[in-house]
Amino acid sequence: MTGVAVVAVDRLGRRPLLLGGVSGMVISLFLLGSYYLFLDDLAAIAVAALLLYVGCYQLSFGPIGWLMISEVFPLRLRGRGLSVAVLVNFGANALVTFAFSPLKAWLGAGIVFYVFGVTAILSLFFIFFIVPETKGLTLEEIEAKCL
Structure with a gap:
């Protein structure tokens, strides 16, 4: 699927792929939550x-x-911006990884996946209302559009 994204991103745009992909993630997270709460005999x-x-x-x-x-970072801030973004990304990955087992023990797997699903819904709103489309734009045009 990464190969599909690489081939399609400049034709379809970033936002449509993000909105479509995250929508699929929402569905899958709610399916996983439902599996653990209601459908545990349907492993498929x-x-x-x-x-x-x-x-x-x-x-x-x-x-x-x-x-x-x-x-999306302006050229003068790109180095620092990328550093902070990568740090936040890996920090969030670590938080989810280390918090999953305690949350699963406390709330149960179904509720944890529902919480992740709600978080994915919030990310859909963020993508829809905040994330700019950068398809076909130069870095200078993106900088002017995002500022």
């Missing part, structure tokens, strides 16, 4: 939801997140 649901999640992530946040952080 969990497998399908995991495959959907990975595919949609690799179509959206996986490659496009890295692409966009290299585009």
Whole structure:
């Protein structure tokens, strides 16, 4: 799916791939939550939801997140901006990784996946209302558009 994103990103744009991919992630997270709460005898649901999640992530946040952080910072701040963005990205990954087991023990896996699903819905709103489309723009045009 990363290959599909790489081939399609300049034709379709960043925002459509982000919105479509994250929408698929929302569906998969709610399917996973439902599997753990209501459908635990249907393992195929969990497998399908995991495959959907990975595919949609690799179509959206996986490659496009890295692409966009290299585009949206003004040239004079790009080095520091990228450093902070990468730090926040890896910090958030570590937080999710280390918090998952304690949250699962406290709330149960189904609720944790629902919470992740709600977080993904919030990211859809962020993408829709805040993230600029940078398809076909030079770095200078992106800088002028984002400031």
